[in-house]
Structure formats: structure tokens, C-alpha cells
Amino acid sequence: MKLSLLIANDDGISTGLRALADAAAERGHDVFIATTSNHSSGASKSISFKARYRLTRLFDKYDALVADSTPATAVGIALDSLGRKFDFVVSGVNSGPNIGLWDVLSSGTVGAVLEGVTRGYKGIAVSLVARDWSEYQSLGCEAYYTAARLAINLLELLADEPWEASLLNLNVPTWTLRGVKVATLETAPQSEVYSCREGLCDMSRWTLESAYRCATPNSDVCLIKQGFATLTPLTFAATGPMDWLVKKLGKTGSCF
Template sequence: MKKLRILVTNDDGVSVGLQALADAVSNQGHEVFIATTANHSSGSSKSISFRTKYKLVELFGRYSAVIVDSTPATAVGVVLDSFDKSFDFILSGVNSGPNLGLWDVLSSGTVGAVLEAAIRGFKGIAVSLVARAWSDYKNFDYDVYYRAARVAVGILEKLSEAKWEAPLLNVNVPAWTLRGVAVAILEQGMHTEVYTCHQDECDMSRWTLEQAYSCVTPGSDVCLVKEGYATVTPLSFISTVKTEWLTKILIG
């Protein structure tokens, strides 16, 4: 296959997951440019800054990069608008955490970074590493992230010359096993719990996969990841639904 030029991004800042994804792309002979953030930006979705500072740097001793003092979507927008548009695809990740189901996808900075590119006409993949509990991530080394990155790069290479029916693919790779790759629908069921509050503070970090993610719909990303599959879910833009019912009520 032809050599690709990939914009690699993420929402965890300069991290092991970012390095693993950039390396997985580069080790396949493709060209890498990185757009990332100065700080951790999970949950930022596609939020953007009207003004941001940036730095042109070299990351991991080998990759040209732009680092912004803002969000992942801002980082991608800055690169595509002001520095370089000559990318074939966007890859975002490898995220330290799941992006499973509707709630995660709408909140995710990892997904939001690719969505910012998709609005500009690019196609891309957001890839996340799924653990059985948040506490597991502190024990994961580079190799675990690299395996997830290789799954995403392999998917991209298979699709690089195909016509995409959706501009954004959301990939979740289980950390504990890998039975294969499965195409999945987006789970619509809500998390059973999100925030845990005590005294004057609330957080959502003490989750387990079993407790926080409900398998409601057979064939969903949540269900298939729990079965040990890396899931690929095509996502399209948010669009309006049929308007006739509202016109009838409001206008007559």
C-alpha cells in the first residue's frame, strides 16, 4: 500500500499512549505529525478556544509536533488551519480509558479531536484502551498501548483506499485479551453511575467496566468489548431528525 501521512493526536497530552500510536504509524512506514495539548484534556469533547498559545517542538526524539495550551479539537484545528493540510487521515489516542457508548462518545476529547478534522473533510479513527477498572491503568506499560495502537493502524490500512460511509470510526481495544476485531453499534444505555460525591467533592474515577458500563443492546460496543473483542463503531455527524412534526405543531 502507499505511504500515508497521518496527523496523530490525543486528549492525554504528551503520554505513553500518544507515543505508542505515533510509533505504530511510523513503524509501518507512514509519516507522522503530532497535534496535542499541554495538559490532560479528557472529557473536553469538541470544545475549542478562540485564542490559544502553541509551541512547535520535537516529541519522543523523532516527531514534529504542535502543542497547544487548549483542547484536542483546538490542537487539530490549529494544525489543519494554519500549518498543514496535507494529511491522508487522522488518528487519535491511544486513550487511557474507554470511549464506549453514547455518553462517552459525546464527552470524549479523543473523539472530539477527530470530529474537528472530520468537519474539515478528513476521515479518521479514535482509539481507546479499555481496562477492567480505572485502577488498572497505572500498571500498563508501553507494550499494552502499542498493541492497541497496532489494531487501529491495521484497521486504517485496510480502509485506506476504501470509500468510507462515515467520517469517524471509534475503536475500543480490551487490555486483558483480544479475541478479534468486531464491527459494533453504539450502546445507547446510560452508565449505571457516573459521579460519586463525598463531602464537598465529586469524581468519576473509581469505576469498573462491569459496574459503569451496561450491556443493554446485543452487538453494541460495550457488549462486544466485554466479550474480549476490539470494536469498531462508525460515527456520523449529529444531524437534525425529521422536522414535519414540529412544523405541524408550531406553524400549522
């Protein structure tokens, strides 16, 4: 089964991006890359109303589109300007966790797939989880390729299934891999995101133990800390309960 894949990420032209493209190509899939010219972590699904892009070749073998904008913009431009269809959007491999509600809502890696989802596509976001921020500086390529190959294997396994959630969020630990678990999204409130001093705030120096709270059994955070890769089905378009709001507005009327 040969798939046509739009490969994206939020780290720009990076080791993780190449690992994901190579893992897909190794399995005989057709690859087109849509990425950003700069590192865009935390961009979520933000878009630009105007953006410059260029068509090029990346890593000497993949046709690509590089946008001077956000990951979601790069995906949107690729879907609108190329005149071609893809089977899936796959984003990563991200140099950092995307576990728990705060990460997922902020993630440019997830946002790239979400742009495709809003246009009728399905896809997987894949991220590499280290135990602290400094570990990424010394990680070899193989860690990214392990995560990338796992993502492609899962995509092939699920490609013909009727997906009940259009976006799957995969996180892979760097220090061990005990298997893959389907996980819920950890929704425990985030605290102490920023470290601030003398007018400057920074959130880049974190540890997995201190920054991510395991509060819900079988959540992505809990299972990652146990050494499992986690696969979480995500939906973003659900409408919340309405009755309480209808009752309140019904009493006050439509004009205030």
C-alpha cells in the same frame, strides 16, 4: 501505500500518543503530532477562541504542535497553521474506554478526530479499555502498542475504501483480544456517573462491569465485555425527524 497522518490525543504527551506515532512510523507513514500541554479527558470537541501553541519535536523524532488548550483546538491549529494536508486524523491511544453514547459525546479523543471531520477529513479514534480505573497505573507499554498497531492495520485496510462514516471509533480490551467486531454504539442511559460527598464529586473510580451497561446486543459495550475490540462508525451531523416539529410550529405560527 504511504499515508500522511495527523496524530492527536487527549492525554497530552503520553505513552499512548507515542505508541500510536511509533506504530504509524513503523509502517512507513509520515507522522505529525498535534497534542495538548495538559491532560484533557472529557473535553469533547470544545475549542478555544484564543490559544497559545508551540512547534517542537516529541520523543526525539516527531515534528509536533503542542497547544495550551483542548485536543480539538490542537487539531484545528495544526490544520490551519501548517500549510499542509493530511490523509487521515488518528487520535489516541487513550487511557480509558470510549464506549457508549455518554463516553463518545464527552471524549476528547473522539473530539480531536471530529474536529478533522468537520473540516473534511476522515479518521480513527482509538482507546484502551481496562476492567477498572486502577489497572492503567500498572499497564506496560505493550498494551498501548497492541492497540496502536491494530488501529494502523485497520486504517491501512480501509484507506482506499469509500467511507460511509467519516469517524471510526476503535476500543481495544487490555485483558484479551478475541478479534475485531463492527459494533453499534450502546445508547442505554448512563447512571451514577458521579460519586459525590460533602460538596465534592468524582467520576474517576469506575469498573467496566458497574459503569457500563450492556443493553443492546452487539453494542460496543457488550462486545468489549466479551473480549472483542470494537469498531464503530459514527456520524454526528444527522438531522432528527422534522414532521412533528413542523406540525406543532405550523399551528402556533412563527411568533410566540
